Amino acid sequence: MLLAFTLSFLAMVYLTVVQIMPNWMANFMMGTATLDNGEFLLMSKPSQAIVVTSALMLSMFACLYLWLIVFMLSYNSETTVNNLARTPDPKSLSYRVMQKFLPLLKRIQAQTKRASSNTAAAVVSTPRNSSQTSSFGSRISSFGSQTSSFGSRTASRLISDFTSIEGTYHRYYDAVLDFPKLIFQTMSLSGYLSKGFPLPIIFFYVLPLGFNWLISFYRFQRNKPDPMLVVARVFYLFDLFFAVFAPIVMLLYSYYNFNMDRANFATREETLTPGSFDRIARLFADPIQVQMAKTSLANLQITGGEYILVKCFLNLLGIYKWKKYPHLHQDAEVSRMDQGVTHLQYLHVENDFQHSSLQYLPPDIFTEMHSLRFVRTGGASGLTEYPSLKGLHSLSTLVMSIVRGLKQLPNLDDLSGLTTLYIADAIHVHSLPSLTGLTSLKNFAIFRRNEICCNGWATGYCDLTNFQCLPRPNEPTVQCVSDRMPAEDLAVVERIDGFLCGTNITQDLEAPEPSLESTDGVCQGVLYRECYLNGTRGICYNGRMQVVHCDVFGEYEKMRRLQITRGVGDKCDPDVEAWLGCPNSTAHDE
Structure with a gap:
């Protein structure tokens, strides 16, 4: 029992650290610090008041578990049992x-x-005389x-x-203390089942929970006193497991079942344009493993006032019961999501911008979605107005890709928690909104065609001969502007070494889009094959999780060459990838 309480004390200390530094602890446990610049798991960011309150509460419980250890070491078994058996003090908590x-x-x-x-x-009302009244009074x-x-x-x-342990109605007293936690644990199991948790976790949770219910009913039916507290200690060991150790066991399960080819993904980060679809690590990880790790870590984090109340009640109840039962240590289509959807955390919309572009999002769709952490709208060329981002203080990643229909980007002032901002193909946006409110920004990239990179706003000089501003059919002509990027906004980008109008892809987006010729004609579904499209050499690859087609941008070819050199990723086939440097197996053996 002393070991159990010591582990409980350490667990409370660990949970306190989780509240204060959730993202660092998640990256430390799962080894994801290098993925998506430390924002791979997108941990929740509760308010400062919740963090302080939960940290203080858990610190208090750590002290109480420490006090339980001292309490058990300071009292001998005979004295403790005698104290429990006698009539309680009217000033005591139980009274x-x-x-x-x-x-x-x-x-x-x-x-x-x-x-x-x-x-x-x-x-x-009926006094007879003063003496009689006094006597009767x-x-x-x-x-x-x-x-x-x-x-x-x-x-x-x-x-x-x-x-009292030997009291006539003591079993009812036990039930009052036992049932709240049993009901809460059963509700937790129901939540795990609805979320589709893996069978080992469900089995691991159901087995002790079933024993817990059986022991509780046995205690309720038992009429004989239990002065040695054998049944009580067995029950509360299970109780302690659910209260303290079950979330950590789930986290350990997630850790040992989480697999991510970091070396392979490192080649993507070294070769692909910052902000591109194929550089977002969480999109290429096993979604079940990611969600399991996310949920396991979220179970350790307190994100709302109601969770503080529940955690406080259950821990106080547990500590009170353990104080009453000490160890005898001498014994051996985007729908109208704005209506009712208030807890959404991830929104990823990806489209074929040529044939099925995103056309419309309600302007107020995010108004009540204060829990949003990740928003990506890809292929949104038909979108003419972007929804308001007001109040999204918890948003961590915002990607606006191929937003060709926009003339103005949304205000970013409320995105104090934003760590990643990527903008691609904003070809009609004359200037960016203020970036000074992005106090948590770590990653910034604006790439492909963007008017601000040649109209003078971002670079300080207008160059209409730049590839990004060349006249295109069915597009308005780019005009030079006299306004310039504010120094404070430029300082934000320079502070994080952001990608602003650097050397970029110099092909229109329509050119490399999959076609019958680029897919069936030259690739025929074979990855990494050498191909030629309009006289330009390329590589057969399924970028953005699309069909295998001939990509002539050059980035995927560079990425695959690096993977072969380092021996990571898919095993190379010399019959197909000799042109990429894949060694011939026969020659290699010789």
Whole structure:
């Protein structure tokens, strides 16, 4: 038991650290610090008040578990059992609880007071003389004192019957303390089932929970006293497991079942344009593993006031019960999501911008979605107005890709928690909104065609001969502007070494889009094959999780060459990838 309490103390210390540094702890546990610049798991960011309150609460529980250890080491078994068996102190917690919550006790007290007041009223209404009144009043006072004493003794005896180990109604007292946690644990199991948790976790949770219910019913049916507290200790060991260790066991399961080819993904980060689809690590990880790790870590984090109340109640109840039962240590289509969807955390919309572009999002779709952490709208060339981002203080990643229909980007002032901002193909946006409110920004990239990179706003000089501003059919002509990027916004980009109008892809987006010729004609579904499209050499690859087609941008070819050199990723086939440097197996063996 001392070991269990020591582990509980350490677990509370660990949970305190999780509240203060959730993202760092998640990256430390799962080894994801290098993925998506430390924002791979997108941990929740509760308010500062919640963080401080939960950290203080868990620190208090750590101290209470430490006090339990000292309590158990300081009292011998005989003294403890004798203290538990005797009538409780009227000033004790159990006495006050029973006074407050037992209707029967209240009824006895009310009847006693009513009888006393009725007798006193009768005396006042029929006095005969002063001496008789005085004498009778003395008798009434004596009777009232005896009645009060009788009520006190009755209340004490009733409390003793409930709280004493050998009490007549002690099993009901056990049920009052046991059922809240059992119900909460069963509700947790229901939540795990609805979320589709892996069978090993479900089995691991169901087995002790079933034993917990059986032991609880056994205790309720048991009439014999348990002075050695054997049944109580077995039950509360299971109780302690659910309260403290179950979330950590789930986290360990996630850790040992989480697989991510980091070396392979490193080649993507070194070769692909910052902000591109194929550089977002969480999109290429196993979604089940990611969600399992995310949920396991979220179970350790307190994100709302209601969770603080539940956690506080359950831990106080557990500590109180353990104090009452100490160890005897001498014993061996985007729908109208704005209507009712308020807890959404991830929104990823990806489209074929040529044939099925995103056309519309309600302007107020994000108004009540204060829990949003990740938003990506890809292929949104038909979108003419972007929804308001007001109030999204928890948003961590925002990607606006191929937003060719926009002339103005949304205000970013409320995105104080934003760490990643990527903008691609904003070809009609004359300037960016203020970036000074992005106090948590770590990653910034604006790439492909963007008017601000050649109209003078971002670079300080207008160059209409730049590839990004060349005239295109069915597009308005780019005009030079006199406004310039504010120095404070430029400082934000430079502070994080952001990608702003650097050397970029110099092909229009329509050119490399999959076609019958680029897919079936030259690739025929074979990855990494050498191909030629309009006289330009390329590589057959399924970028953005699309069909395998001939990509002539050059980035995927560079990425695959690096993977072959380092021996990571898919095993190379010399019959297909000799042009990429894949060694011939026969020559290699010789």
